[in-house]
Each structure stands twice: as C-alpha cells, then as structure tokens.
Amino acid sequence: MPRAIRGVLIECEPAIKSIIVHLDSKNNDFIIEDLDEQHLVIKENMVFLLKQKLEERLKETYRPEEPLADSD
Amino acid sequence: MSVGTQSYQLSDYLEKLPGTTFRKLYQQPPTTFAIFRRMLPPLAKRFVNALLYMPDPLPLSDLDIWVKAEGKLQRDRALSILRSLHIVQITPPGKDRVQEMQLTSNFKKSYRMVLEGGGDEQWFGVPSDLPVDPAIDIPFLDRYARKKWEDILHYVVSSVGVGDTSTGSGPKTSVKDLLLAGHLVERRVGSQGGISITQAGFTFLLQEANAQVWTLLLLWLEAADHANDPGMDSIDMLSFLFMLASLGLGQAYDTDALTEPRKNMLPSLVDFGLIYIPRDTRQYFPTRLATTLTSTASPLRSVAAGFAAATANTSGDISSLGATPGSEPEQQKGSVVVETNYRLYAYTSSPLQIAVLALFTQLNMRFSGMVSGRLTRDSIRRAISYGITADQIVSYLAAHAHEQMARTAAAAGRPVLPPTVVDQLRLWQLENERMRTTGGFLFKDFDTPQDYAAVSGYAEEIGVLVWKSDRKQMFFASKHEQLRDYLKSRKKAE
Structure with a gap:
C-alpha cells in the first residue's frame, strides 16, 4: 500500500545538502527522506529552524570582506 | 524613468470591464476624450478620426488602402485595442457579406460632442464664479500636490527607513488601508509602525509618478467595487477621474455643480492630493496630479527629477500638455x-x-x-x-x-x-536562495512499479508533481487530494 507523508521538499546544491545532513546527524530531527544529491524531504515544522541553523553555519564559513575604515 | 510601466495598469483594468460598462462610460464625453488621448496608439487614433464622420460603416477591406502592407502588424494591433476598448464594432465574417467596421454609437456621439461642443456643458466641469484666493496659484498647487504625494511615498518607505519621523503628518488612514489592501506594504511584526514595504511596494516606488497615481486610484476603484456601497459606483468614479483629467490647472471649479456621489468622492481625492479644496469655500482646484492623469506629461516629474527640482527650489513650470513623451528621462537629474x-x-x-x-x-x-x-x-x-x-x-x-x-x-x-x-x-x-522549499507530500512504498508509474504519471498530468525518482519509486507532489481519490478509484477497479 503506498504511503503519502507530509513534508517539505528542499532543493539545494550538494554542498548545502551535506551541511543539512550533518545538522540532522545529531538528533535526526530534520530529515524525513534523503532523496538524492540535491533533494531532501524534511519535516514541515522544522523548516524555519533549519534555515536559521544553516544561516549560522554559513556565517562561520563565509568571511565577508571587512569594510574599509571610513576615513574619507 | 525606465522602469515605469506607463499606462499598462489602466489598460489592464479597462480590459477586464464588460461591454455594458463601456457603453455607460462612453455616455460621458470626457471619458471618450481621455481614452482617446491616453489609451490609443497613433494609428488607432487615425482610424477613430477617419471613422468619426463617416455616415456608413466602412468595409474592413478598405483599410488595406489606408495601411501599407508592411504595416499590417500595427494595423492589427490598433484594431484589437479599439475592439477591446469597445470603440469600434466589426461585423462577424459571413459568407456573402463583407466585414464592416464602425464606431460604437455612444463613443461616436460623445466624442463628436467633445469636438463640437454642445449638449450639457457641465461635462468638463463648471468653473466657479466666486472670487478666488490669489494665493492659490499653480506653484502653490504643485507644492501642495507634491507634499501630499511624497507623504504617501514616504509612508511606503518609512516603514523600514531610517526612522525619520519628523517629516510630517503622513497620509490619512484610508490611504494607508489602500496601500495595505494593494500589498504595497504589509503588516509585519517587529518593524517600525508594524508595517513594512513589499516587493510590489518597491516596484511602485520605482514607477514614474503618473503610473503611481493610477496604481493608487485603481486600488481605490477596486476597493469601492468590493465595498458595494451604492453611493460609490466605480464606473462613475472612473468617469469622474477622466473628467478631472480634462480640467484646467490653476482654475477654480464649483463643487455645487457636482452630483452627490461625486461630491462624496472629493475627500478621498483630497487625501491623494489630486484636488485642493480651500477651507469654507465651494470651490475645488485640480492639481497637476489630476490634470496629467490622461496625458503623457509627468505630474511631478519622476521621483528623482521632482527632488532635483525641489532641492533646486524651482517652481513647477513645465506645461502639462506641452511635454513630449520620452523627453522626461533627459530632463531628469x-x-x-x-x-x-x-x-x-x-x-x-x-x-x-x-x-x-x-x-x-x-x-x-x-x-x-x-x-x-x-x-x-x-x-x-x-x-x-x-x-x-x-x-x-x-x-x-x-x-x-x-x-x-x-x-x-x-x-x-x-x-x-x-x-x-x-x-x-x-x-x-x-x-x-541556497535552498528552494516546496510544501507537499512524499509518495512512497508503492506495491508494484505499475502502480508507481500510473500514479506519478497522473500527478504529472494534473500538474502537482514536483520531483520524482523512477529508480527509488518515489515522487513528491504539492497536493494530495486528487491523488488520493485517484488511488482509491484504482483500488476499486482492481
């Protein structure tokens, strides 16, 4: 008997996906189904939290150029 | 400004109106004049003028004599605009009859009246015979209109802006409600004043002033349609706007000559800055925002040009009709x-x-x-x-x-x-945009590959399929109700 599971499909780059998988590995509380390189289904109520966590992670890895001192 | 969409929004609104509405609209000479001025491409204008005094319908084939073969595209465009605005009638093609075109009777009658005068002279507003306050001159009206309009624009931006609340009163609540209803701003928790700009709002800011005015007015018309207030008929409102557009800037008009519903519209128009009403008089003055509604001249010049002028402290002196379309961007600093x-x-x-x-x-x-x-x-x-x-x-x-x-x-x-x-x-x-999310349902654990193929195929057909993997025998759909019914019916059939 086929099943239908409510969730949110995430489409992203493989690099982002691996971060999501890593975030999930602690408690397994995000991912419902790992589909392929660029697709995941996650729990509906966790989307916001996931976005937040992802943002935090990206902040660690991304160094925005330091603003030049506005001396002029 | 290059991003302005010109009159498209008004044409979108008009296109949605039924033919009966047009017949009513065209009973008013100012409406025909405004539509002619604002909505028609040059070739369509020539067709109208040629047909206006023709006693009999013109065989459609005669148009080929007027228009060169290479102009067929423009001719067809002009005709389709004229038809969609219910200005011309074209008889349906028949076997033994040639197709003929003529102006619709109301349009013809009203537009002739515009050119020849006659009929009810009140069509184009009744100038007030009361003494006029000499302080109310064109620069005054321009300053007034610009102030009103900037208040509205400022309200749209200030929601997220630099917290500069010192700039005055801001628009009336009714105007704010319109902006909210039109999704130019939206209520959002945590932003200043509880509202913030939307993408549509930013597009609105980038538009040229004339398009902005129309955007707001069309929101107003739609709101009146929804409210279903018998005193506010959107057809009459539109006619009134077209009438205002044909009035003279700096001229005082008599409010007593207006019908009761139109008098009731005046407060809203004051809120938008389209007209100015001095205290305790029976006069109203259309501002440049109103008189340029149906012309191609810019009412305030574009936002930037308006500021350039405001900072340079020059008074608005461009003629509302003299400016040619396209000359605007060059003037803008x-x-x-x-x-x-x-x-x-x-x-x-x-x-x-x-x-x-x-x-x-x-x-x-x-x-x-x-x-x-x-x-x-x-x-x-x-x-x-x-x-x-x-x-x-x-x-x-x-x-x-x-x-x-x-x-x-x-x-x-x-x-x-x-x-x-x-x-x-x-x-x-x-x-x-690192992540794209779509809410919906993951379908898995199909009994047979045939089941999977049939259901996923059906999902694709009804347009709810977002992702599928034939190898994994799974697919993701944005909705499940129809699929559930489909599964059930398949079950029964077995």
Missing part, C-alpha cells in the same frame, strides 16, 4: 554615485530619497545636501528579506545615477554602474 568599492554617495537632502536608499544601503554619514554610505552584504540581504530583488536595486541605481557617472561611462563606452558592483549584488541575492 540623477544624484547617486556608486564607486567600484561599493561606496555610494547621493547628492540629495530629500528625506524620501534618503529613506529609499536606506532600504538597501548602509548609510554612514549625512551632510547638508549629501549622504554617503556603502552597499554591504548585510544591507543588501536585509533589502532582499523585504522582498526587494537585486535587479530592482540595480535598476534604481541606474535610473538615479549622477550625470557625471553617465558622462564618464558614455565616454569610456562602459555601463553606467560598475559591473563588479552589479555582479556582486546579484551574487548576494543568489546566496540567499
């Missing part, structure tokens, strides 16, 4: 300089323009007549979180670039904005 190092300087002291810049710039310093800041990753990302797109920011900066930027760019044959900055703005936007 930009004020924004963007450097390759993301620094931004704007030679302006207008609170409105500063507020707009503050939407996507980290402003650091403010001098009299100039602000400076930087485009940073954070400031752009904040703008994007309001729904403003990188392309909108780029087109705003390009449209408001300082003439010096345009000059050096033209001399060197380069684009006006530094390409590095433009690319970076787009990259910053992409960064934010």
Whole structure:
C-alpha cells in the first residue's frame, strides 16, 4: 500500500545538502527522506529552524570582506 | 524613468470591464476624450478620426488602402485595442457579406460632442464664479500636490527607513488601508509602525509618478467595487477621474455643480492630493496630479527629477500638455554615485530619497545636501528579506545615477554602474536562495512499479508533481487530494 507523508521538499546544491545532513546527524530531527544529491524531504515544522541553523553555519564559513575604515 | 510601466495598469483594468460598462462610460464625453488621448496608439487614433464622420460603416477591406502592407502588424494591433476598448464594432465574417467596421454609437456621439461642443456643458466641469484666493496659484498647487504625494511615498518607505519621523503628518488612514489592501506594504511584526514595504511596494516606488497615481486610484476603484456601497459606483468614479483629467490647472471649479456621489468622492481625492479644496469655500482646484492623469506629461516629474527640482527650489513650470513623451528621462537629474568599492554617495537632502536608499544601503554619514554610505552584504540581504530583488536595486541605481557617472561611462563606452558592483549584488541575492522549499507530500512504498508509474504519471498530468525518482519509486507532489481519490478509484477497479 503506498504511503503519502507530509513534508517539505528542499532543493539545494550538494554542498548545502551535506551541511543539512550533518545538522540532522545529531538528533535526526530534520530529515524525513534523503532523496538524492540535491533533494531532501524534511519535516514541515522544522523548516524555519533549519534555515536559521544553516544561516549560522554559513556565517562561520563565509568571511565577508571587512569594510574599509571610513576615513574619507 | 525606465522602469515605469506607463499606462499598462489602466489598460489592464479597462480590459477586464464588460461591454455594458463601456457603453455607460462612453455616455460621458470626457471619458471618450481621455481614452482617446491616453489609451490609443497613433494609428488607432487615425482610424477613430477617419471613422468619426463617416455616415456608413466602412468595409474592413478598405483599410488595406489606408495601411501599407508592411504595416499590417500595427494595423492589427490598433484594431484589437479599439475592439477591446469597445470603440469600434466589426461585423462577424459571413459568407456573402463583407466585414464592416464602425464606431460604437455612444463613443461616436460623445466624442463628436467633445469636438463640437454642445449638449450639457457641465461635462468638463463648471468653473466657479466666486472670487478666488490669489494665493492659490499653480506653484502653490504643485507644492501642495507634491507634499501630499511624497507623504504617501514616504509612508511606503518609512516603514523600514531610517526612522525619520519628523517629516510630517503622513497620509490619512484610508490611504494607508489602500496601500495595505494593494500589498504595497504589509503588516509585519517587529518593524517600525508594524508595517513594512513589499516587493510590489518597491516596484511602485520605482514607477514614474503618473503610473503611481493610477496604481493608487485603481486600488481605490477596486476597493469601492468590493465595498458595494451604492453611493460609490466605480464606473462613475472612473468617469469622474477622466473628467478631472480634462480640467484646467490653476482654475477654480464649483463643487455645487457636482452630483452627490461625486461630491462624496472629493475627500478621498483630497487625501491623494489630486484636488485642493480651500477651507469654507465651494470651490475645488485640480492639481497637476489630476490634470496629467490622461496625458503623457509627468505630474511631478519622476521621483528623482521632482527632488532635483525641489532641492533646486524651482517652481513647477513645465506645461502639462506641452511635454513630449520620452523627453522626461533627459530632463531628469540623477544624484547617486556608486564607486567600484561599493561606496555610494547621493547628492540629495530629500528625506524620501534618503529613506529609499536606506532600504538597501548602509548609510554612514549625512551632510547638508549629501549622504554617503556603502552597499554591504548585510544591507543588501536585509533589502532582499523585504522582498526587494537585486535587479530592482540595480535598476534604481541606474535610473538615479549622477550625470557625471553617465558622462564618464558614455565616454569610456562602459555601463553606467560598475559591473563588479552589479555582479556582486546579484551574487548576494543568489546566496540567499541556497535552498528552494516546496510544501507537499512524499509518495512512497508503492506495491508494484505499475502502480508507481500510473500514479506519478497522473500527478504529472494534473500538474502537482514536483520531483520524482523512477529508480527509488518515489515522487513528491504539492497536493494530495486528487491523488488520493485517484488511488482509491484504482483500488476499486482492481
């Protein structure tokens, strides 16, 4: 008997996906189904939290150029 | 401004109206005049003028004599516009009859009246015979209209702006409600005053003033339609707007000559800045916002040009009808300089323009007549979180670039904005779109490959399939109700 599971499909780059998988590995509380390189289904109520966590992670890895001192 | 959409919004609104509405609209001579002026391409205008005094319908084939063969495309476009606005009637093709075209009777009658006069002279407003306050002259009305309109624009931006609340009263609640209903701003928790700008709102800001006025007026008409208030008939409202558009700037008109529903419209029009009513008089003065509604001249000049004029302290002296379409961008003086190092300087002291810049710039310093800041990753990302797109920011900066930027760019044959900055703005936007999310249902655990193929095929057919993997025998659909029914019916059939 086929099943239908409510969730949110995430489409992203493989690099982002691996971060999501890593975030999930602690408690397994995000991912419902790992589909392929660029697709995941996650729990509906966790989307916001996931976005937040992802943002935090990206902040660690991304160094925005330091603003030049506005001396002029 | 290049981003303005001109009259398309009005045409969108008109296109949706049924033929009976047009027949009513065309009973009013000012409406036919306004439609003719504003909505018709030159070729369509020539057709109307040629048909106007023709006693009999014109065989459609005769048009081929008027229009050269290579102009067929324009001819067909003109005809389709004339038909969609219910200005001409074309008989359906028949076997032994030639197709004929003629003007619809109401349009013909009213438009002839525009040209020849006669009928009820009140069509074009009744000038007031009461003494006029000499202080109310054209510069006064221009200042008044600009103030009113800037209040509205400022309300749209100030929701997220630099917290400059010193700029005055702001628009009336009714206007605010319209902006909310039109999704130009939306209520959002945590922003100043509880509202913030939307993408549509930013598009609105980028429009040329005339298109902005129409956007607001059409929202108003739609609101009246929804309210179903017997005193507010949207057809009559539209006719009244067209009438206002044909009035003379600086002239006082008699409010007593207006019908009761139209009198009731006056307070709203005052709120929009389309008319000015002095205290305790029975007079109203249309402002440039109203008199340029159906012409191609700009009511305030574009936002930037308006500011340039305001800061230069010149009074509005362009004739409302004299300006030719397309001459506007050349007159406009930009004020924004963007450097390759993301620094931004704007030679302006207008609170409105500063507020707009503050939407996507980290402003650091403010001098009299100039602000400076930087485009940073954070400031752009904040703008994007309001729904403003990188392309909108780029087109705003390009449209408001300082003439010096345009000059050096033209001399060197380069684009006006530094390409590095433009690319970076787009990259910053992409960064934010790392993840695309779609809510829905994952279908899995099918009993047989045939089941999977049939259901996923059906999902694709009804357009709910988002993703599928034949190898894994799974698919993701945005809705499940129809699929559930389909599964059930398959079950029964077995």
